[in-house]
Amino acid sequence: MSEQRTTAAPQHDAPAYAGETPSGIPIPVTATPDMAGSYQPVLPGEYPYTRGIFPNGYLGRLWTFRQYSGFGTAEESNQRYKFLLEQGQTGLSVALDLPTQCGYDPTDPMARSEVGKVGVNLFSLAEMETLFQDIDLSRISTSFTINGTAAIIYGMYLAAADKAGVPREKLTGTIQNDILKEYVARGTWIFPVRPSMRLIADTILYSNEQTPRFNPISIAGAHVRDAGSTAVEEIGYTLANGLAYVDELVRRGGDVTKFAKRLSFFFYVHMDFFEEVCKFRSARRLWARLLKERYGVEDRNAQLFRFGVVCGGSSLTAAQPYNNIVRVGLEATAAVLGGAQSIFTCAFDEAFQIPTEQSAEIALRTQQIIAHESGIAKTVDPLGGSHYVEYLTDQMEAEEMKIIQELEDYGGVEKAIEDGYVQMRIAERARQRKERIDSGEQVVVGVNAFRRENQSEGVGEVFRMDPKVRDNVMEKHRRLLETRDDTAVADSLAKLEAAAQDDGTNLMPYIIDCCHAYATIGEMVTTLKRQWGEFQEPVRL
Amino acid sequence: MSLQGKRILIAKPGLDGHDVGAKIIALALRDAGADVIYTGLRKSPEYIARVAVDEDVDAVGLSLLSGAHNELVPETIAALQAQDAADIKVFVGGTIPTEDQQSLRDAGAVGIFTSEMKLEDVLAQIEQALG
Numbered sequence: 226m227s228e229q230r231t232t233a234a235p236q237h238d239a240p241a242y243a244g245e246t247p248s249g250i251p252i253p254v255t256a257t258p259d260m261a262g263s264y265q266p267v268l269p270g271e272y273p274y275t276r277g278i279f280p281n282g283y284l285g286r287l288w289t290f291r292q293y294s295g296f297g298t299a300e301e302s303n304q305r306y307k308f309l310l311e312q313g314q315t316g317l318s319v320a321l322d323l324p325t326q327c328g329y330d331p332t333d334p335m336a337r338s339e340v341g342k343v344g345v346n347l348f349s350l351a352e353m354e355t356l357f358q359d360i361d362l363s364r365i366s367t368s369f370t371i372n373g374t375a376a377i378i379y380g381m382y383l384a385a386a387d388k389a390g391v392p393r394e395k396l397t398g399t400i401q402n403d404i405l406k407e408y409v410a411r412g413t414w415i416f417p418v419r420p421s422m423r424l425i426a427d428t429i430l431y432s433n434e435q436t437p438r439f440n441p442i443s444i445a446g447a448h449v450r451d452a453g454s455t456a457v458e459e460i461g462y463t464l465a466n467g468l469a470y471v472d473e474l475v476r477r478g479g480d481v482t483k484f485a486k487r488l489s490f491f492f493y494v495h496m497d498f499f500e501e502v503c504k505f506r507s508a509r510r511l512w513a514r515l516l517k518e519r520y521g522v523e524d525r526n527a528q529l530f531r532f533g534v535v536c537g538g539s540s541l542t543a544a545q546p547y548n549n550i551v552r553v554g555l556e557a558t559a560a561v562l563g564g565a566q567s568i569f570t571c572a573f574d575e576a577f578q579i580p581t582e583q584s585a586e587i588a589l590r591t592q593q594i595i596a597h598e599s600g601i602a603k604t605v606d607p608l609g610g611s612h613y614v615e616y617l618t619d620q621m622e623a624e625e626m627k628i629i630q631e632l633e634d635y636g637g638v639e640k641a642i643e644d645g646y647v648q649m650r651i652a653e654r655a656r657q658r659k660e661r662i663d664s665g666e667q668v669v670v671g672v673n674a675f676r677r678e679n680q681s682e683g684v685g686e687v688f689r690m691d692p693k694v695r696d697n698v699m700e701k702h703r704r705l706l707e708t709r710d711d712t713a714v715a716d717s718l719a720k721l722e723a724a725a726q727d728d729g730t731n732l733m734p735y736i737i738d739c740c741h742a743y744a745t746i747g748e749m750v751t752t753l754k755r756q757w758g759e760f761q762e763p764v765r766l
Numbered sequence: 767m768s769l770q771g772k773r774i775l776i777a778k779p780g781l782d783g784h785d786v787g788a789k790i791i792a793l794a795l796r797d798a799g800a801d802v803i804y805t806g807l808r809k810s811p812e813y814i815a816r817v818a819v820d821e822d823v824d825a826v827g828l829s830l831l832s833g834a835h836n837e838l839v840p841e842t843i844a845a846l847q848a849q850d851a852a853d854i855k856v857f858v859g860g861t862i863p864t865e866d867q868q869s870l871r872d873a874g875a876v877g878i879f880t881s882e883m884k885l886e887d888v889l890a891q892i893e894q895a896l897g
Contacts, residue, residue: 655790
């Protein structure tokens with residue numbers, strides 16, 4: 226019998242680490258148990274929630290399929306929402322046009338060319354009522370991506386529910402209501418920082434009492450991320466903003482154990498698969514630790530880091546757009562493995578147009594296929610315990626905390642924003658990303674690699690906005706002004722103005738009264754601008 | 767032919783809040799030696815034209831990702847003409863669908879730059895137009 230000898234094991238001359246994640250964290254060639262220094266096998270639902278906030282994960286309830294949508298008139302968006310609900314979407318996500326977001330009536334010169342373009346126009350309660358025609362507000366959860374005018378849109382939503390006879394305690398949904406990131410990455414700010422923080426505290430405290438199932442804020446990292454920040458910065462800036470809101474609410478006498486239960490978060494999912502999964506795991510852990518260590522929060526429900534995500538954004542390309550279906554599929558998978566509570570999957574044509582019904586449907590099907598065919602939601606945090614995943618979670622948490630500390634050392638997020646410091650860092654990151662893509666260092670398939678002649682740059686069915694949208698909206702505006710009770714409007718606006726003069730008065734009841742009187746969004750914002758002025762953007766390059 | 771010393775205004779007309787592209791272009795132009803002024807967000811066509819004239823710029827770059835380009839680009843060009851500044855070259859950047867590009871050129875835009883174009887190509891085109 227011949228001797229059988231095991232050949233010698235190959236020598237591992239390769240370095241232990243090779244390359245970096247997009248956030249700059251060294252990547253082990255092969256992760257080993259010793260690399261995950263702080264790993265403890267904590268169960269999901271157990272502090273600090275690395276593996277998830279619920280013991281049963283998605284077994285009891287899948288994430289919400291919440292596709293962002295809205296354009297044109299309230300009537301047109303209402304049709305699209307009914308279509309999406311019929312197709313299996315489980316929560317609504319309303320896109321508002323820029324006049325609505327920035328507080329201009331459709332008749333304002335700044336608004337004229339923007340009416341109904343990036344979202345639906347809601348200039349008054351009447352439009353909000355039309356938007357939800359035949360949609361049961363007591364059963365459908367609605368998220369509004371609204372910030373500068375969040376208090377007003379929330380006011381209209383409550384007023385619409387009041388008129389439809391839906392009890393406020395039944396209302397579920399979210400308003401983004403996160404002004405800090407507007408100043409640095411999204412641009413729909415209106416008032417200066419201090420009065421904006423006051424208004425946000427007003428909405429959160431009011432909502433906690435009146436609409437206890439509603440999330441009055443969704444603290445968003447998505448926009449700094451889409452602008453070019455790394456995953457680590459996305460979490461760092463966002464949690465720093467979150468802490469600023471907590472501090473404001475505590476200053477206003479809020480009980481952190483109560484209001485923290487209704488703070489929610491919102492992020493992008495881009496293409497580095499494991500960074501995205503570990504980003505969410507690290508954020509859950511970091512937020513819970515910060516609440517416990519800094520604010521003494523012991524109530525489990527107040528420690529939970531609940532978040533929604535959008536898959537796509539600037540990770541998608543106009544070049545060879547069908548590739549985006551694959552990108553979004555991977556990103557949504559990362560979101561599920563990361564434990565997101567709600568997911569918006571972008572349509573493949575998102576890079577260059579409002580989605581058509583066809584592209585919107587594929588985006589929704591992407592989630593449904595993952596949910597019902599892939600099996601990954603049948604167990605909680607299946608990547609937990611992976612040496613690489615635990616290593617990366619640890620590393621990202623440490624880097625995220627450094628950013629929070631850096632902003633605190635600077636003097637706090639409000640100062641950093643007013644100085645333009647955060648804005649400058651984001652612009653620099655954006656520029657670095659552009660240079661990496663231009664040089665080919667960062668590969669983007671179809672853009673700087675694997676191109677072909679006559680490739681599609683925008684293709685398929687083209688979404689055509691109804692050219693009469695603006696005229697329709699202007700006509701509705703004209704008719705509203707004719708039919709409403711001018712005295713009631715003037716009266717409600719005067720009361721709002723008086724209330725705004727006292728920092729300690731919660732403005733929500735006054736805003737809701739204005740909505741009920743059919744005051745327009747422009748009228749309410751003008752009233753508040755008279756009191757607070759406008760934010761002066763620090764233009765620094 | 768060079769951008770050294772050229773004065774360029776980068777502007778955000780209308781309500782669009784996406785400023786990443788505008789800032790990237792502004793930084794790149796500055797590094798190429800141009801004197802760059804950035805308006806910040808939320809400016810009217812009339813304001814942009816006034817600043818362009820006051821600052822005596824060679825070119826204005828309009829950045830738009832809100833879909834409002836078909837109205838705001840011609841309005842800004844008209845505002846420049848109204849101030850007797852039709853010699854100021856106008857460029858457009860952002861999400862501009864192919865089917866809209868010709869009419870913007872017909873209105874007077876001398877260059878249209880979408881986000882996937884390489885920075886060096888954008889700068890080369892600007893340089894050539896201002897040559």
